Amino acid sequence: MAEKKTLNTIIVLRNDQTTAWEESSYVMDKGELGIGYTADGKVIVKAGIGKDSNKTWKELPQVEGVFEDNLTLTYDFGKYKPDTSGSFTLMTAGKTMSEVLLDAYAQEVFEDIITGRPSASFGRASGISENNSGEVGTTHGSPAVKLDLTISGSYKYGAKNASGASVNPSITATSARILLGSDTVKTMDSANPNADLSYTHTLTGDSLKYREDASGKAITDTYTFKGYASHGADVNRPLTNLGNFISKDADGKYVGTKDFSKAIGFIPAKTAAQFMNGTSVSVKYTGFRQMFMGISDTDATVANGGLTSAFVRALNGTTTVKAEKVSKEFQVPANKKYFYVAIPKSLTTTAPDTYYKPFSNWESFSTVEYLGEVDVEGANSYTAATYKVYRGYSAAGKFEGATNIKVTVK
DSSP states (O other): OOOOOOOOOOOOOOOSOHHHHHHSSOOOOTTOEEEEEOTTSOEEEEEEOOOGGGOOEEEOGGGOOBOOSOEEESSOBTTBOOOTTSOEEEOOTTOBHHHHHHHHHOOOOOSSOEEEOOEEEEEEOTTOOSEEEEETTOBOOOOEEEEEEEOEEEESSOEEOTTSOEEOOEEEOOEEEEEETTEEEEEEETTSOOSEEEEEOOOOGGGGBOEEOTTSOEEEEEEEEEEEEEOOTTTTOOBOTTOOBOEEOTTSOEEOSSOOTTGGGGSOGGGSTTSOEEEEEEEEEEEEOBOEEEBOSSOOOTTTTOOOHHHHHTOBTOOOOBOOSSEEEEEEOTTOOEEEEEEETTTOSSOOEEEEOSSSSOEEOOOEEEEEEEEEOOGGGOOOEEEEEEEEEOTTSSOSSOEEEEEEOO
């Protein structure tokens, strides 16, 4: 007859709330098992894994057993290897088989999770300079800017939605906008993504021209644009290679299931330095009065009525030269008798110094006379301004050869 054996058991029945059960002063001793039911009728098995001051209990998935002691092994076991003694101790006491296997063979990766980030750069469109200038009355182009977007980035291991289903492992820029001053002039959203968000500000009326104010001071028309680009909060939160979410702690920092000492690698692209937020660019248009220098086949003076705005603006050899207190050079062709210099009265009332170069050096040119004042229009019949006009001439009656002239405005 077989020998009878006694199974020492403790059966615990408790009809109570989960919180009350866990807060109970009674905790199963090491090696003891408890059986209970969840609200949905699932059977759960609990095992005591500690005694005295370290009494704890845990649910056993699939009724797994718990290792009572640590194991001494002599062969490689996952990430664990024997030391110089030929063996090593595997810390298994109090762990289930699943925990031991996952610890040794399933290492969570916390590096390089983001493999690409959305990025944005904002600047003036091709052919648009930051600082532009021209004679008052001259028309100019309209300021244009461009927001270049790299809309999508990606995660190395992907992400899941709230239901646990896999979703496209990407980071996507969800919004971008361009502002002129405080006004939004161009937008992009997730329903209407544009890889390059361009905007040209169409100018009309005086805004199309280089200008000056009533006192003759140059006006600088400045157009300042701002560009923004971002994506939604926590878009497609990344998972580690083991499928664990990377999430925020109470301080808003990104943490995970293990030591996230390199957590910067997991921060979504919206906070990355290369993802632009509020970058400004400006386009400026500054007007100036022109200084006129050159010759004419017609001699003219204020007295005979020939010295007019049209005469000054038509001086042969004149290019668009900004009126300023510097030296300018031009050439008088052979057989010409006169050359003319017209300077805005608002710039200076002092006669310029005039030089010529008969040989290799500049020498003072003394035969220059002041003709008087005349109103000269800006480009495209822009409001006229008063100019002081000077005339130089050859004492011999005409310039025998092509002569270089330098005028220094003081």
